Amino acid sequence: ATVLVSGASGFIAAWIIKTLLDQGFDVRGTVRSSSKGDQLVKLFKDYGSKFSYVLVEDISLDGAFDEAVKGVDAIIHTASPFVGNAQEPDEWIKPAVDGTLNALKSAKEFGTSVKRVVITSSVAAVQQPKTEMPAIYTETDWNTSAVEEVKEKGAQAGHLVKYRASKVLAERAAWDFVEENKGEIGFDIATILPSFVFGPLLHDVPSPAQLSVSPKMFYEAIRGQGYPQQRASFGINYVDVRDVAELHVRALTNEAAGGERFICSAGSFSWQEAYNILNSAEPPISNVPKGNPAAQSIHQMIHSSDKARFLLGFEFTSVEKMTVDTLRSLREREAGW
Numbered sequence: 001a002t003v004l005v006s007g008a009s010g011f012i013a014a015w016i017i018k019t020l021l022d023q024g025f026d027v028r029g030t031v032r033s034s035s036k037g038d039q040l041v042k043l044f045k046d047y048g049s050k051f052s053y054v055l056v057e058d059i060s061l062d063g064a065f066d067e068a069v070k071g072v073d074a075i076i077h078t079a080s081p082f083v084g085n086a087q088e089p090d091e092w093i094k095p096a097v098d099g100t101l102n103a104l105k106s107a108k109e110f111g112t113s114v115k116r117v118v119i120t121s122s123v124a125a126v127q128q129p130k131t132e133m134p135a136i137y138t139e140t141d142w143n144t145s146a147v148e149e150v151k152e153k154g155a156q157a158g159h160l161v162k163y164r165a166s167k168v169l170a171e172r173a174a175w176d177f178v179e180e181n182k183g184e185i186g187f188d189i190a191t192i193l194p195s196f197v198f199g200p201l202l203h204d205v206p207s208p209a210q211l212s213v214s215p216k217m218f219y220e221a222i223r224g225q226g227y228p229q230q231r232a233s234f235g236i237n238y239v240d241v242r243d244v245a246e247l248h249v250r251a252l253t254n255e256a257a258g259g260e261r262f263i264c265s266a267g268s269f270s271w272q273e274a275y276n277i278l279n280s281a282e283p284p285i286s287n288v289p290k291g292n293p294a295a296q297s298i299h300q301m302i303h304s305s306d307k308a309r310f311l312l313g314f315e316f317t318s319v320e321k322m323t324v325d326t327l328r329s330l331r332e333r334e335a336g337w
């Protein structure tokens, strides 16, 4: 079977592609430039012709995926703007929403063999202020505050707010599309909502400035003195990129996953906890910030992955393994920068 993976050049997509190839799938990736496509061909050279790529330069154009979907059995749509200095909310929202809708529309018109579309959403699509402590988020939550804030503040809204709005609107648009096209489409959808994604890098990253948002955050946290104590004690929901990839593939292959959203989060950790883990690792790792090893971390928020755990029997990578493997991978890359 062949799977189309959009945004193939990304941090998460590279692991999705590897996971698919390791499980025997053929993969067609979409990229915005042939240089990124060629890098991926090099990365996956051991799989021979099982990996190929097509150019989709602008996912927000009508019919963007019309050619790409032909002959594929499933789609994993990861491409979405995550970095950049775009000011106008639409510069975030349009590619996110239209990119998702275009993947679905092309699948409807030209993807006659497509059975399932898995879409990378985000906990940004569920998370908004709650009064209880710790605040627990599940798949029944929908973030409405980011969209309201963007409506109110327009270009003045923060980048993170615009990003969150783009993710929630894109996921909503996908579910609405499926509802409106019931009976006319031969596929169902599932959405994956990762919290902050860390873990080793697989894709090409020519310089630290080009690190994706979440590995960059890790990279900054473990350099020099690390983050100041207040920030270092604050809980962050995390997940290992290898788990994110595996959950996308499970959502593709497991019948019961159709029509479901899945939060993909291993738990809450703090940078201080990461420092403590790294400083007691065996074999020892040098030059890791110490912070204040005795400081209490504050875990205010839980992204619940109970659905993935119970419905799909999913088990998440431990914080110890995630932390050590991410640091080792970044140190290896750093040696070449």
Ligand code: NDP
Pocket: 006, 007, 008, 009, 010, 011, 012, 013, 031, 032, 033, 036, 057, 058, 059, 060, 078, 079, 080, 081, 082, 083, 095, 120, 121, 122, 123, 167, 193, 194, 195, 196, 197, 198, 212, 213, 214
């Ligand atoms: P990356 O920045 O590494 O990957 C983003 C991918 O999307 C790249 O392939 C990029 O292509 C592509 N892309 C971005 N904007 C556009 C656009 N306008 N048109 C076409 N393609 C575009 O980040 P991640 O791998 O972390 O993110 C992948 C997905 O996971 C995104 O949907 C993101 O929202 C989601 N996510 C990520 C989390 C994280 O912590 N990392 C957490 C939750 C969700 P190019 O290489 O050409 O720029």
